Amino acid sequence: xxxxxxxxxxxxxxxxxxxxxxxxxxxxxxxxxxxxxxxxxxxxxxxxxxxxxxxxxxxxxxxxxxxxxxxxxxxxxxxxxxxxxxxxxxxxxxxxxxxxxxxxxxxxxxxxxxxxxxxxxxxxxxxxxxxxxxxxxxxxxxxxxxxxxxxxxxxxxxxxxxxxxxxxxxxxxxxxxxxxxxxxxxxxxxxxxxxxxxxxxxxxxxxxxxxxxxxxxxxxxxxxxxxxxxxxxxxxxxxxxxxxxxxxxxxxxxxxxxxxxxxxxxxxxxxxxxxxxxxxxxxxxxxxxxxxxxxxxxxxxxxxxxxxxxxxxxxxxxxxxxxxxxxxxxxxxxxxxxxxxxxxxxxxxxxxxxxxxxxxxxxxxxxxxxxxxxxxxxxxxxxxxxxxxxxxxxxxxxxxxxxxxxxxxxxxxxxxxxxxxxxxxxxxxxxxxxxxxxxxxxxxxxxxxxxxxxxxxxxxxxxxxxxxxxxxxxxxxxxxxxxxxxxxxxxxxxxxxxxxxxxxxxxxxxxxxxxxxxxxxxxxxxxxxxxxxxxxxxxxxxxxxxxxxxxxxxxxxxxxxxxxxxxx
Amino acid sequence: xxxxxxxxxxxxxxxxxxxxxxxxxxxxxxxxxxxxxxxxxxxxxxxxxxxxxxxxxxxxxxxxxxxxxxxxxxxxxxxxxxxxxxxxxxxxxxxxxxxxxxxxxxxxxxxxxxxxxxxxxxxxxxxxxxxxxxxxxxxxxxxxxxxxxxxxxxxxxxxxxxxxxxxxxxxxxxxxxxxxxxxxxxxxxxxxxxxxxxxxxxxxxxxxxxxxxxxxxxxxxxxxxxxxxx
Numbered sequence: 001x002x003x004x005x006x007x008x009x010x011x012x013x014x015x016x017x018x019x020x021x022x023x024x025x026x027x028x029x030x031x032x033x034x035x036x037x038x039x040x041x042x043x044x045x046x047x048x049x050x051x052x053x054x055x056x057x058x059x060x061x062x063x064x065x066x067x068x069x070x071x072x073x074x075x076x077x078x079x080x081x082x083x084x085x086x087x088x089x090x091x092x093x094x095x096x097x098x099x100x101x102x103x104x105x106x107x108x109x110x111x112x113x114x115x116x117x118x119x120x121x122x123x124x125x126x127x128x129x130x131x132x133x134x135x136x137x138x139x140x141x142x143x144x145x146x147x148x149x150x151x152x153x154x155x156x157x158x159x160x161x162x163x164x165x166x167x168x169x170x171x172x173x174x175x176x177x178x179x180x181x182x183x184x185x186x187x188x189x190x191x192x193x194x195x196x197x198x199x200x201x202x203x204x205x206x207x208x209x210x211x212x213x214x215x216x217x218x219x220x221x222x223x224x225x226x227x228x229x230x231x232x233x234x235x236x237x238x239x240x241x242x243x244x245x246x247x248x249x250x251x252x253x254x255x256x257x258x259x260x261x262x263x264x265x266x267x268x269x270x271x272x273x274x275x276x277x278x279x280x281x282x283x284x285x286x287x288x289x290x291x292x293x294x295x296x297x298x299x300x301x302x303x304x305x306x307x308x309x310x311x312x313x314x315x316x317x318x319x320x321x322x323x324x325x326x327x328x329x330x331x332x333x334x335x336x337x338x339x340x341x342x343x344x345x346x347x348x349x350x351x352x353x354x355x356x357x358x359x360x361x362x363x364x365x366x367x368x369x370x371x372x373x374x375x376x377x378x379x380x381x382x383x384x385x386x387x388x389x390x391x392x393x394x395x396x397x398x399x400x401x402x403x404x405x406x407x408x409x410x411x412x413x414x415x416x417x418x419x420x421x422x423x424x425x426x427x428x429x430x431x432x433x434x435x436x437x438x439x440x441x442x443x444x445x446x447x448x449x450x451x452x453x454x455x456x457x458x459x460x461x462x463x464x465x466x467x468x469x470x471x472x473x474x475x476x477x478x479x480x481x482x483x484x485x486x487x488x489x490x491x492x493x494x495x496x497x498x499x500x501x502x503x504x505x506x507x508x509x510x511x512x513x514x515x516x517x518x519x520x521x522x523x524x525x526x527x528x529x530x531x532x533x534x535x536x537x538x539x540x541x542x543x544x545x546x547x548x549x550x551x552x553x554x555x556x557x558x559x560x561x562x563x564x565x566x567x568x
Numbered sequence: 569x570x571x572x573x574x575x576x577x578x579x580x581x582x583x584x585x586x587x588x589x590x591x592x593x594x595x596x597x598x599x600x601x602x603x604x605x606x607x608x609x610x611x612x613x614x615x616x617x618x619x620x621x622x623x624x625x626x627x628x629x630x631x632x633x634x635x636x637x638x639x640x641x642x643x644x645x646x647x648x649x650x651x652x653x654x655x656x657x658x659x660x661x662x663x664x665x666x667x668x669x670x671x672x673x674x675x676x677x678x679x680x681x682x683x684x685x686x687x688x689x690x691x692x693x694x695x696x697x698x699x700x701x702x703x704x705x706x707x708x709x710x711x712x713x714x715x716x717x718x719x720x721x722x723x724x725x726x727x728x729x730x731x732x733x734x735x736x737x738x739x740x741x742x743x744x745x746x747x748x749x750x751x752x753x754x755x756x757x758x759x760x761x762x763x764x765x766x767x768x769x770x771x772x773x774x775x776x777x778x779x780x781x782x783x784x785x786x787x788x789x790x791x792x793x794x795x796x797x798x
């Protein structure tokens with residue numbers, strides 16, 4: 001990463017920040033702007049999008065035409081480096097019968113370098129789910145507490161989108177959003193079809209600039225409507241911390257960043273007071289201790305939880321009086337539905353690249369039916385919309401060869417559409433993470449072991465989503481390309497949507513939760529959690545905007561406390 | 569007028585009970601259910617793959633390169649190139665896949681030390697051996713030496729959705745070839761041009777959206793489906 005030089009290694013530090021993704025980036029930005037001196041420890045390597053993102057190369061330049069491999073699961077040019085579903089020498093384990101995928105980039109900026117960019121706000125129901133259906137727990141805060149931070153984060157990171165005007169889907173104030181891009185033809189067809197069935201379709205909220213965002217340190221340009229976002233964005237149109245919050249924090253002169261720093265445990269000054277952390281240099285294997293007045297954990301839900309479980313003296317982990325640490329793990333449900341639409345065959349060509357992903361989406365719309373008890377699942381789901389010109393999927397091509405095959409490809413290009421489901425999972429007692437008593441990583445740090453199970457609630461939700469998607473496809477005379485399998489066979493594995501949340505949840509008191517609504521652990525006054533671990537429930541809405549909003553809120557609270565002399 | 573939510577739910581439940589219109593490939597008509605050849609050659613043993621390593625989790629993205637050794641010998645590669653020009657033949661829009669060199673991509677793919685590619689290697693190497701054996705059974709000659717009509721009859725026999733008898737593995741071979749040639753061909757500039765693909769072009773300002781012609785087409789589609797545009 002380019003920017004101002006690191007402060008000296010021996011300069012005093014106010015706050016140690018573990019992690020440099022959405023939460024760590026926001027913490028560094030907010031805390032340094034407040035005048036606090038920060039030390040950021042990132043387990044992955046240094047990473048500079050300007051030098052490493054190959055934005056323009058065609059997929060045919062990459063090995064295997066850029067196809068997914070175990071080394072690069074999202075394709076050769078995907079931004080993720082150094083990690084992925086597996087990291088050499090850093091395993092995780094699973095209890096028998098569990099299937100859980102844990103995505104871990106090892107790079108500055110973390111997952112923001114290649115994320116999905118869909119940034120819906122949670123709504124009032126999403127913060128009080130127990131009050132609505134008696135499942136899970138309520139958050140100790142409501143939508144109104146977070147709304148001002150959503151407003152600021154949307155302006156800060158750059159979000160485009162339109163009005164929603166739907167139950168439990170809050171609209172942003174007028175000056176928060178940039179204009180959304182025009183929909184593409186398949187999206188317009190899906191919109192007309194879904195709306196004829198009473199299913200709403202709206203402009204998505206997407207963290208891609210559609211207008212320039214000037215800044216003296218990290219100016220970012222409006223999207224130029226080309227190149228795949230998940231490779232990273234050298235013009236800064238897509239939000240990623242490495243082109244925005246991190247260089248801005250660095251420019252204050254108060255942020256020192258150490259990469260390849262794998263934090264192994266939190267060190268204590270006294271009971272209830274953290275001294276700092278111990279980390280392993282991933283290149284040399286040497287252990288280092290650093291101290292500060294406060295410690296922020298933003299390592300990602302799994303790593304933050306692992307770090308706490310590996311700290312403390314009594315074997316049950318640090319900040320775990322409640323016993324909730326590691327419990328309440330959730331991911332989003334996921335399933336994909338696809339159809340060939342004969343009416344779209346041979347349609348007129350034009351540029352459908354747009355701003356990368358979907359321009360419009362289907363928000364959840366059945367809250368009243370749910371309230372009346374007409375659905376066999378709790379909570380919601382949404383559909384992300386796909387369908388563009390390109391090489392047709394093999395399933396959509398007939399088994400022909402020769403001139404007929406060439407004709408089929410021409411005709412079918414742009415004639416398949418997809419609806420991708422993302423839904424809320426309710427925490428269950430069989431889904432959690434814990435320290436594996438027998439396995440350590442190559443640094444000698446005990447690893448995480450996952451237990452995971454979908455409940456009937458999630459299975460019924462996916463089955464409902466499939467009926468919905470297929471109803472939309474059938475209304476447009478589509479040919480469904482999905483295998484005819486029971487819903488539990490078409491669901492993604494736990495963790496696969498990379499929305500893991502909840503393992504150090506916030507709550508109203510020290511008996512039912514790990515942290516308060518500002519991420520402060522109940523047990524350790526100067527230890528603050530800022531990533532997805534603190535969510536009290538997942539909602540079906542992609543979590544990153546809420547992670548950023550809560551991290552901003554928590555950082556300002558921490559700075560205020562430190563300015564009034566706390567943890568002197 | 570927007571239908572009530574209750575109407576929607578009823579419509580959806582009804583739709584869910586209807587049999588789904590599933591894809592029945594045109595090419596399968598008249599072939600599925602019968603063995604196309606009187607004698608089907610046995611599927612040959614495939615020699616083990618050479619040990620190789622992948623490009624790793626942190627390859628140089630600015631200078632991509634293939635780090636594993638290739639598999640096909642000259643004769644196999646010639647057969648693959650011939651198959652490429654049959655599966656995606658030259659016409660007045662684009663060259664044939666064999667002539668364009670997509671065979672090199674097929675070799676690169678089946679040589680890669682990853683699970684998907686290793687499985688495809690079994691199908692392709694086994695399939696090349698089977699194709700020659702089957703051609704000898706039918707025509708007394710290896711595949712490349714057979715007549716155009718004889719080669720076409722062989723590929724026709726492999727283009728079915730419902731293989732029976734010993735045909736499952738040969739048909740999976742053909743499915744794999746079709747997948748690889750389509751991927752390899754249409755990701756090249758010549759293939760993109762063949763599809764009429766427009767994109768990969770930075771455009772300043774707001775995304776312009778569909779062309780007038782594309783919108784006119786959508787209007788016709790909506791009218792035919794009795795859908796209101798929105």
